[in-house]
Each structure stands twice: as C-alpha cells, then as structure tokens.
Amino acid sequence: MSAAPLVSLRDVSVRYGPATPRVLGHVTLDLMAGDRLAVIGESGSGKSTLALALAGLLPKGAAAEGRIAWPGLGEKPLPGRDIGIVYQDPSGSLDPVMRIGDQVAEVVAAHAAGPTDRSPREQAVELLARVELPDPANLARSYPHQLSGGQRQRVALALALAGRPRVLVADEATSALDPVVQSRLVGLIGRLCDEEGLALVFVTHDIALAASLASRLAVVYAGRLVEIGPRGRVLAHPRHPYTRALMAAHLGLDRPPGGRLATVEGSPPDLASPPPGCRFAPRCSLAVAGCTSGDPPWYGEPDDGAACVFAERLAP
Ligand SMILES: Nc1ncnc2c1ncn2[C@@H]1O[C@H](COP(=O)(O)OP(=O)(O)OP(=O)(O)O)[C@@H](O)[C@H]1O
Numbered sequence: 094m095s096a097a098p099l100v101s102l103r104d105v106s107v108r109y110g111p112a113t114p115r116v117l118g119h120v121t122l123d124l125m126a127g128d129r130l131a132v133i134g135e136s137g138s139g140k141s142t143l144a145l146a147l148a149g150l151l152p153k154g155a156a157a158e159g160r161i162a163w164p165g166l167g168e169k170p171l172p173g174r175d176i177g178i179v180y181q182d183p184s185g186s187l188d189p190v191m192r193i194g195d196q197v198a199e200v201v202a203a204h205a206a207g208p209t210d211r212s213p214r215e216q217a218v219e220l221l222a223r224v225e226l227p228d229p230a231n232l233a234r235s236y237p238h239q240l241s242g243g244q245r246q247r248v249a250l251a252l253a254l255a256g257r258p259r260v261l262v263a264d265e266a267t268s269a270l271d272p273v274v275q276s277r278l279v280g281l282i283g284r285l286c287d288e289e290g291l292a293l294v295f296v297t298h299d300i301a302l303a304a305s306l307a308s309r310l311a312v313v314y315a316g317r318l319v320e321i322g323p324r325g326r327v328l329a330h331p332r333h334p335y336t337r338a339l340m341a342a343h344l345g346l347d348r349p350p351g352g353r354l355a356t357v358e359g360s361p362p363d364l365a366s367p368p369p370g371c372r373f374a375p376r377c378s379l380a381v382a383g384c385t386s387g388d389p390p391w392y393g394e395p396d397d398g399a400a401c402v403f404a405e406r407l408a409p
C-alpha cells in the first residue's frame with residue numbers, strides 16, 4: 094500500500110473575496126513524501142495562491158472550494174511548524190531590530206516538541222550552520238541589515254526549518270538574487286530536502302530553474318493546472334502547447350544567438366472575464382474552433398497529463 098500524501102488537493106478553486114474572480118480553478122494534485130514539485134507559470138497565474146492553499150495559509154476572507162487535506166500530516170498544518178515557507182522577500186519574515194540568532198531561537202522554542210539537551214539558542218546556531226552561513230556563532234549576533242541579500246534569504250530558510258517541518262515551500266525564494274547566489278541557494282535547498290527528508294514545493298516563473306531542482310513539474314496558466322508530470326516526461330514530451338511555449342521561451346529553443354530571451358507571445362487573460370473554453374486558446378498556435386467551447390479534456394493520469402485536446406497528438 095502506498096503512503097498517504099502529505100497534502101492532497103481535489104478540485105480546489107480559490108477566490109480572495111465574495112465579489113472577486115476565481116483566481117485558481119479545479120486543481121487536483123497530491124504532494125508525496127520525498128516529492129520535489131515545481132509550480133511554474135507566468136506572473137498572476139495563481140502559483141502563490143496554489144502554494145498558500147496547500148500550506149493552509151490562505152488569508153482571512155479567501156474562500157476555497159473543493160477539498161484540501163493533509164492526510165500525511167494529520168490535522169491542518171500549524172503555521173511555521175509542519176510546512177515551512179520562504180518567500181521572495183526575506184524582509185517579510187525577518188524582524189529588522191532583532192538579532193538573527195534570537196529570531197531563529199524564538200521559532201525553535203515555539204515549536205519545540207519536548208525537552209532537549211541543547212538550548213534554543215544553540216539549536217539556532219546549528220540551523221544557521223545547516224543553511225551554510227559562515228561563522229554562524231558570530232553571525233547569530235548580527236541584525237538583518239548587516240547581511241547580504243543571499244545571507245538574509247538563508248536566514249529566512251533557517252527560520253522556515255526551525256519548526257522541523259515535513260514540507261518546505263519556496264515561493265520565488267531565489268528569484269531576486271543574482272545568478273551565482275541563486276544557483277548556490279537552489280543547490281542548498283536540494284541538499285536540505287535530501288538530508289532532512291523534506292518534500293519541496295518550489296514556485297518559480299523560471300522553467301530552467303525548476304528543471305534543475307524538481308522531480309515533478311506542475312504548469313499553471315490563468316488559474317488552471319494545465320499540465321503535470323515527472324520532470325523527464327514533461328521536458329522531453331510536453332503535452333500542453335503552453336508548456337511547449339514556455340520551454341521554447343525559457344530554455345532558449347527559439348532564442349537567436351546573443352538575442353534577447355524570447356517570451357510567450359501575447360498576454361494572459363483578465364481573470365475577471367476569462368475567454369470561453371481553454372484559457373490559452375487566444376495565444377495558442379494550434380487552437381481550433383472547438384477549443385473555445387467548454388473546458389479542455391484532461392488527457393493522461395491525474396498526476397501525469399495535460400488539459401488539451403491535442404495532448405495525445407503532441408506527446409503520445
Ligand atoms: N491577497 C489577495 N487579494 C486579492 N487578490 C489576490 C491576492 N493575492 C493574489 N491575488 C490575485 O490572484 C491572482 C493570482 O495571483 P498569485 O499571486 O497567486 O499569482 P502568481 O502566479 O504567484 O504571480 P507572481 O508570479 O506575480 O507572484 C492575481 O490575479 C492576483 O492579483
């Protein structure tokens with residue numbers, strides 16, 4: 094018998110208020126132990142909303158339909174304990190007037206499972222070492238403004254790990270960093286997931302970055318999950334025209350030598366008045382008349398397929 098998923102979403106839709114549009118619709122997916130799931134899509138496609146929904150962190154006033162459950166975690170996760178989350182901007186998680194060692198120690202103490210032989214302060218220094226910060230005992234006495242952007246993001250990662258979570262959500266956590274710092278942090282996140290047995294949800298608009306870290310890719314477009322599958326299958330045989338367009342744009346398939354990075358032509362729809370049928374149809378080079386009437390059918394398995402009438406022809 095296979096283990097229960099850590100997080101299970103069934104036909105989940107989200108809106109942020111009663112009179113506001115649905116920004117996520119009909120998402121079904123499971124997050125298993127050991128998974129490294131990347132969520133990819135353009136700005137406004139619903140990636141952060143999906144991440145917050147699966148972490149049980151949707152803001153007050155948001156309404157979710159469908160079923161969100163955490164069978165492998167027990168009850169709804171406690172914020173900061175069962176699911177750790179790192180955002181793009183570490184200043185949201187860091188207190189500017191508190192020494193970083195004290196901040197990490199505070200979270201360690203808040204989520205301590207029982208007595209240990211090490212103080213929260215000692216554990217905080219260990220966590221700063223785990224995220225590979227130099228001279229952690231000294232660094233623990235620093236304030237956030239004394240650190241570089243990459244170091245601050247490592248502290249945010251230590252804070253996310255301080256509750257000993259089973260799942261780590263990184264929402265564009267490396268996007269604001271320069272490429273070298275970014276690739277070191279991505280490497281660290283991968284190692285930590287292996288060493289701590291963490292499942293990872295890695296949210297990014299960068300399919301190349303996703304491909305470097307994830308074992309599974311989920312592609313969202315205008316609030317819909319349009320494709321999901323193992324990394325190798327999705328990259329070698331993308332089944333959705335949007336995934337193909339993203340790959341062409343970001344993996345440089347259509348990029349002239351020395352030329353600018355290509356983008357997917359056109360822009361995503363206004364979620365308040367989405368186009369009928371497939372939401373990608375207005376930008377899709379394969380679209381036929383039938384694409385604009387009714388939701389596109391799902392081709393494949395729930396965890397390995399795409400929502401497109403051409404999916405079978407694109408990647409049998
Ligand atoms: N707290 C909120 N209140 C109201 N609307 C929101 C809120 N957060 C997000 N939205 C809207 O929900 C939609 C999806 O936003 P979301 O932040 O999930 O997208 P995203 O894919 O994470 O984008 P980005 O790449 O820019 O971070 C957008 O139309 C956005 O304006």
Ligand SMILES: [Mg+2]
Pocket residue numbers: 140141142264265
């Ligand atoms: Mg976002």
